[in-house]
Amino acid sequence: MSSVPLARSRGTLFAAALGFVVVLLDVSVVNVALDALRQGFGTDITGLQWVLNAYTLVFAALLLSAGGLGDRMGARRVFMLGFALFTLASAGCGLAPSLTALIFARIAQGMGAAMLVPNSLSMLRQAFPDPAQRSRAVGWWGAAGGIALAAGPVLGGMLVSHAGWRSIFLINLPIGLLGLYLCSRHAEPDRRNRVGSQRGLDLPGQAAGCVTLAALTYALSAAGGLGWAHPRVHGSLLLSLASAAAFIAIESRSAAPMLPLTLFRLPSFALASVCGAIINFAYYGLIFVFSLFFQLEQHLSPQQTGLAFLPMTVVLMAVNILVGRLSGRLRARALMLFGMSWAALGYALLWPVSLEGGYGWLIAPMLIASSGIATMVPTLTNLTMSAVLPAQAGIASGVLNTARQVGGMLGVAVCGFLVRDTEPVVFMQGMHRAIGTAVILLLAGFALCCIGMPSHDRAVDERRQPS
Incomplete structure (x- = not known):
């Protein structure tokens, strides 16, 4: 097995992590700019939904094919093309003269994001041939993305308050240039992949x-x-x-x-995909709703809105790291049941939210809900990887990420529909329905885990079955 110089490996890891950071940052950072976008473009809730979902839709739809494109053209080449496209599209977002132009630029961002994520992992596989080192590198890559996703609202709030909404997109320009430089300098040149080059793109x-x-x-x-x-x-x-x-x-x-349907014959894999869609539906959908609640109904500034989400961001980061370390010691079934039920409890405790209520009593339910969600994320990844053969790990991970992005997109669409009227009384009725929908789905996921979640030994046996 060939070795890779440590400096090159670390440089590749930094470049790959930066690619993942900008992708997940732009999933969450826009939420705190919703009111600024609404006023700047004179749009309604539907227009705001498209600013979020144009990105997520294209990202989810192209994620699997982008990995295949990397197999054909080379992961390094496609990663750099994706980073360049994402950076240029971010400039387009920041300079957009109209809502339509912003949405089209977000579509281009989604295309770049889809090219970045799977190929960043492919570069890490090449840069870290030793399995133990590769596992640690992927852990750092995932941690960087998790921090970006959690910190997005706080960072976005500061940028919007002090530099305007365009700054949340323009901040990607120096990050993109740095990522392209590190990739060109440190990432290993692409090697010809005969299997990948002969594989169709479906x-x-x-x-x-x-x-x-x-x-x-x-x-x-x-x-x-x-x-x-x-x-x-x-x-x-x-x-x-x-x-x-x-x-x-x-x-x-x-x-x-593009999507091998035979994978869904594995109960653990199918369950992980469904649960991944459910948790992202609840998380993204209610982040969208509470962002509107804080900004439109309680008239908080973007910075105050970002700080309102700070307890959730801290818990998300801490619990992700903790569960990642405990996942090898605790059974996936226990973690899944805890995560689903704890998230459902947290969101259920948010049900009495009102315009007159103080922020303080929201903190504990938000902490409970976010810790439940954070428990699920690494658990679902580990469950997916244990359910399939090693040769299927890449496509299985891609399917799980696609399912999660589709769930988040549907969460914003459905919850946005429920709170489409910003008149305070009607908005609050829609907000309660959105919370109730998320709780019902999480409880349904809990029931599915109770019924269909196999033991650890059975999950290993599933992996040995032909697919």
């Missing part, structure tokens, strides 16, 4: 998947303004169903599918 499956997600997102977002009875909403839902059926048919018949 363009029909990719197209069907994109249409499914885009049509569903449009229907959920447009229903707020047009109503569920509008022909465009009905047409979008029908298109989403038809393209989803086409996607399943294409993937089941493809010799090299």
Whole structure:
């Protein structure tokens, strides 16, 4: 096994981590700029949803194919192309003259993000040939992304308050340039991958998947303004169903599918994917709702809004690290049941939220909810990796991340629909419905874990089954 100089390995890790940082930072940082965007562009809740979901939609839809593109063209090359596209798109976001221009720039950001994430991991696999060192490197990579996701609202609040909303995108420019420099200087040149270069990109499956997600997102977002009875909403839902059926048919018949459906025959893998979608639905959906609540209903500044999320960010970072260390000692079933039930309890305790209530009593429920969510994230990753063969680890991780991003996108769309009217009394009714929806889904996930969660030994046996 060839060795890689330590300086090059560390430089590659830094570049890969920076790529993951900007991707997850732009998932969460926009939330604290919602009121500034609303006033700047004169838009409504639906417009704000698209600023968030245009990015997440493209990111989720292209994530699996971007990994295949890296197999064909080389992970380093695709990673650098993705970083360059993400950086240029961030400049486009920061300079956008209209809401439409901002949304299109966010779409370009999502394309760059999809190219960054899977190929950053591929670069780490090449830079750290020793399994133990690679495991530690991936741990640092994941920790950097987790910190970025958790710190996004706080950092965003400070930037918006002191430099305006455009700064939350322009901050990506120096990060992108640094990441490109480190990658070009330290990452190993791409080696020819004969297997990867011969593998198709499953363009029909990719197209069907994109249409499914885009049509569903449009229907959920447009229903707020047009109503569920509008022909465009009905047409979008029908298109989403038809393209989803086409996607399943294409993937089941493809010799090299983008999404191997046989993986879902493994109960642990299927359960992890469903639970990943549920926790992101609850987390992203309610972060969106509470961001609107703090800014539009309680009239907090962006910086105050970011600080309001500070208890959640601290707990998310701490519990992620703690559970990552304990996951080898505790059974996945126990961690999953605890995480689902604890998150459901935390969000349920937020149910009595009111316009007149003080912020102080929100802290404990937010801490409970975020610790439950944080318990689930590393547990789901470990469960996914233990359920599949080593050769399937890359695609399995990609599927889990895609499921989580789709769940987050649906969370913003559904919860945004529920709080589409910003009149205080009506908004609060919608907010309570959004909280209730998240709690019900988390309890459903808890029930699924109770019924379908295999023991550790059974998960290992599943992995040995042909797929």
